[in-house]
Amino acid sequence: MIKKFVVGSFEDEKVLFPAVKNVRRAGYKIHEVYTPFPIHGLDKALGLRETSLHTMGFIYGLLGTATAIGGMGWIFGVDWPLDIGGKPHFPLPAFIPIAFELTVLFSGVGMTWTFCWLCKMMPGVKKHHFNLRSTDDLMTMVIECTEHSNAGEIENFLKENGAIEINTQFAEEGWWFGRYDKDQKLYRTEEVGAVD
Amino acid sequence: MSLLKYESQLREPLIDGDKNYHQVTEDIIGAVEIRPGRAWWIGLCIALALLLFGVYSVYREVAYGIGQWNVHRTVGWGWAITNFVWWIGIGHAGTLISAILLLFGQKWRTGVNRAAEAMTIFAVMCAGMFPIFHVGRVWVAFYLFPYPNSRGPVWPNFNSALLWDVFAVSTYFTISVLFWYTGLLPDVASLRDRAKTKFRKMFYGLCSFGWTGSTKHWQRQESLALVLAGLATPLVLSVHTVVSFDFATSVIPGWHTTIFPPYFVAGAVFSGFAMVQTLLLITRKILHLEDYVTYGHIEAMNKIILVTGSIVGCAYLSELFVSWYSMNTYEWWAYRENRANIFSPYGWAYYGMIFCNVISPQLFWSRKLRRNVTFTFFLAVLVNVGMWFERFVIFVTSIYRDYLPSSWATYYSPSIWEIGFYLGTFGLFFTCYFLFAKFFPVIAAAEIKAILKTSGENYKAKMSDLEEMDTNKFYTEEMEHAH
Numbered sequence: 155m156i157k158k159f160v161v162g163s164f165e166d167e168k169v170l171f172p173a174v175k176n177v178r179r180a181g182y183k184i185h186e187v188y189t190p191f192p193i194h195g196l197d198k199a200l201g202l203r204e205t206s207l208h209t210m211g212f213i214y215g216l217l218g219t220a221t222a223i224g225g226m227g228w229i230f231g232v233d234w235p236l237d238i239g240g241k242p243h244f245p246l247p248a249f250i251p252i253a254f255e256l257t258v259l260f261s262g263v264g265m266t267w268t269f270c271w272l273c274k275m276m277p278g279v280k281k282h283h284f285n286l287r288s289t290d291d292l293m294t295m296v297i298e299c300t301e302h303s304n305a306g307e308i309e310n311f312l313k314e315n316g317a318i319e320i321n322t323q324f325a326e327e328g329w330w331f332g333r334y335d336k337d338q339k340l341y342r343t344e345e346v347g348a349v350d
Numbered sequence: 351m352s353l354l355k356y357e358s359q360l361r362e363p364l365i366d367g368d369k370n371y372h373q374v375t376e377d378i379i380g381a382v383e384i385r386p387g388r389a390w391w392i393g394l395c396i397a398l399a400l401l402l403f404g405v406y407s408v409y410r411e412v413a414y415g416i417g418q419w420n421v422h423r424t425v426g427w428g429w430a431i432t433n434f435v436w437w438i439g440i441g442h443a444g445t446l447i448s449a450i451l452l453l454f455g456q457k458w459r460t461g462v463n464r465a466a467e468a469m470t471i472f473a474v475m476c477a478g479m480f481p482i483f484h485v486g487r488v489w490v491a492f493y494l495f496p497y498p499n500s501r502g503p504v505w506p507n508f509n510s511a512l513l514w515d516v517f518a519v520s521t522y523f524t525i526s527v528l529f530w531y532t533g534l535l536p537d538v539a540s541l542r543d544r545a546k547t548k549f550r551k552m553f554y555g556l557c558s559f560g561w562t563g564s565t566k567h568w569q570r571q572e573s574l575a576l577v578l579a580g581l582a583t584p585l586v587l588s589v590h591t592v593v594s595f596d597f598a599t600s601v602i603p604g605w606h607t608t609i610f611p612p613y614f615v616a617g618a619v620f621s622g623f624a625m626v627q628t629l630l631l632i633t634r635k636i637l638h639l640e641d642y643v644t645y646g647h648i649e650a651m652n653k654i655i656l657v658t659g660s661i662v663g664c665a666y667l668s669e670l671f672v673s674w675y676s677m678n679t680y681e682w683w684a685y686r687e688n689r690a691n692i693f694s695p696y697g698w699a700y701y702g703m704i705f706c707n708v709i710s711p712q713l714f715w716s717r718k719l720r721r722n723v724t725f726t727f728f729l730a731v732l733v734n735v736g737m738w739f740e741r742f743v744i745f746v747t748s749i750y751r752d753y754l755p756s757s758w759a760t761y762y763s764p765s766i767w768e769i770g771f772y773l774g775t776f777g778l779f780f781t782c783y784f785l786f787a788k789f790f791p792v793i794a795a796a797e798i799k800a801i802l803k804t805s806g807e808n809y810k811a812k813m814s815d816l817e818e819m820d821t822n823k824f825y826t827e828e829m830e831h832a833h
Binding site: 186187188189190191192193196197200202204205207208211215225226229230233234236238241245248249251252254255256258259261262263265266269270272273274275276277278279280281283286287288289290291329333334335 | 370371372375496502503504505507508509513514517518521524525528529532535536539540542543544545548549551552554555556557558559560561562563564565566567568569570571572573574576577578581582584585588592595796797799800
């Protein structure tokens with residue numbers, strides 16, 4: 155869906171933190187803050203929930219262990235019980251290395267897949283980038299405009315709070331399949347006029 | 351907030367020079383955007399030539415069989431297994447740096463982790479070549495994996511350490527790739543957003559997966575990195591442990607020892623760091639990254655080389671002692687006559703190993719030598735040669751004199767195609783590394799930015815003034831800001 159956003163960019167995280175606090179206190183809706191590197195504590199300042207990715211990692215890991223032990227036990231004990239030097243058909247100690255490896259494999263691959271799924275990331279995915287310098291040196295705060303908000307007012311507010319680059323943009327908030335070398339948008343310019 | 355977290359002035363800066371965030375991008379990401387120089391092309395051509403020779407050597411082996419190699423009934427595992435373990439060992443430094451040092455909160459890893467992780471991936475790829483082609487009929491190498499098949503089904507033997515190896519190495523490779531690539535995404539996005547040409551926009555656009563750098567993504571990415579590090583830490587220890595099981599679970603005198611797992615892991619870290627040094631010392635020079643891979647980084651890695659080299663030395667002594675103490679004739683013979691006797695056919699390899707791995711790293715007790723780039727480079731190469739000797743000594747000297755003295759006249763030396771295969775993996779390794787250094791940033795720029803204000807030289811200088819002015823005020827203010 156196409157929406158209107160006010161975009162303010164900050165140079166220094168020392169300025170960004172109080173700005174985030176003030177913007178939230180003023181009741182504006184922060185769509186997202188884009189930063190070139192992980193800033194610790196910013197997720198808490200924005201009031202974001204702790205990620206549960208690690209819980210998923212644990213579940214995938216258990217699945218891996220179960221697959222390994224179950225698979226090897228079934229193969230050695232049920233499907234084709236082979237006598238190897240008189241060793242038992244369910245030699246648990248001998249299963250430990252593979253069980254461990256599959257635990258790690260399932261957990262790692264599963265978590266990465268979930269990470270990409272949650273962040274909506276894969277090759278060929280395109281998103282709107284509010285400020286190209288937000289992967290370089292600027293921290294970009296994006297505030298969503300609702301029908302009650304006044305874009306000019308928000309721009310002034312951001313300026314007071316130390317933003318160095320401020321503008322208003324219309325953007326698709328989700329993601330779509332596209333190429334970065336082509337100027338592809340999901341909406342037509344007439345629609346933007348309608349929203350405005 | 352400029353000083354997110356206090357760092358002692360006693361610690362030397364990890365980023366030299368007067369840097370800000372944009373300068374970091376220019377230095378690291380910008381290095382990818384310039385056209386490669388002559389050194390790069392010459393290096394790539396040499397690597398490709400080696401790779402071609404390797405491909406031909408492998409072709410000979412595949413077309414005519416293992417008879418193209420000089421391995422025989424007594425020495426069934428010759429250079430191939432030596433090279434496999436050697437490369438796998440080298441592949442341990444990357445994960446150690448990125449995973450274990452991440453868990454320990456060692457900030458200096460940010461300067462070297464990207465290159466080390468890439469090196470890990472390429473080294474494991476090279477390692478994998480040897481067992482795959484040593485199975486002889488490479489076109490059925492997939493029989494190694496347990497999959498339902500129409501031949502019975504015939505399943506692999508899960509009691510076998512060799513099968514554990516298949517799982518350990520393939521898991522290690524997969525996890526290393528995931529770890530490396532999820533860390534690479536922000537920097538690729540940075541390349542994408544700076545791209546001027548159509549091709550670069552498309553290529554880095556595809557490779558960046560649509561990374562935006564939003565706070566939620568960073569939060570998830572950090573969580574992912576932390577858990578992957580937690581998983582990779584026991585994994586990295588398990589991989590070389592399992593590799594050592596290939597030998598330790600056998601009943602061959604010289605292999606049948608319980609010290610193998612820790613001894614192999616220490617050796618792996620030792621050789622891995624030596625290879626990281628070799629690569630990074632060249633890379634920092636060619637790409638002018640001296641500000642990011644500082645003398646401090648080199649020294650830190652040299653300290654690890656010193657420690658692990660000494661551990662390996664202790665392992666050599668203890669296995670010698672235990673073989674004597676065991677009062678097992680065959681065991682003691684294997685050590686006394688086949689290894690430690692300098693006049694035995696492979697005595698040169700044993701003493702070469704002792705010299706390169708135990709004696710030469712002791713020079714790193716000197717701080718001056720630890721911080722000397724040229725010396726470090728030569729010593730790192732020496733360590734890698736020494737570690738190759740170690741693998742060779744362990745494998746070949748344990749088996750070249752069989753239980754039957756009639757099999758003793760079988761001195762093993764490699765054929766040209768065995769050597770060619772080994773050189774070919776060097777070609778593969780360096781081709782991959784050159785291409786990586788051309789298309790992707792060799793230093794994790796985003797992670798450097800995250801530590802810039804605590805460990806950058808210019809910021810540390812400012813911090814020291816503040817600290818001297820009023821320690822209490824400084825402390826309370828910073829504590830208030832630090833989240």
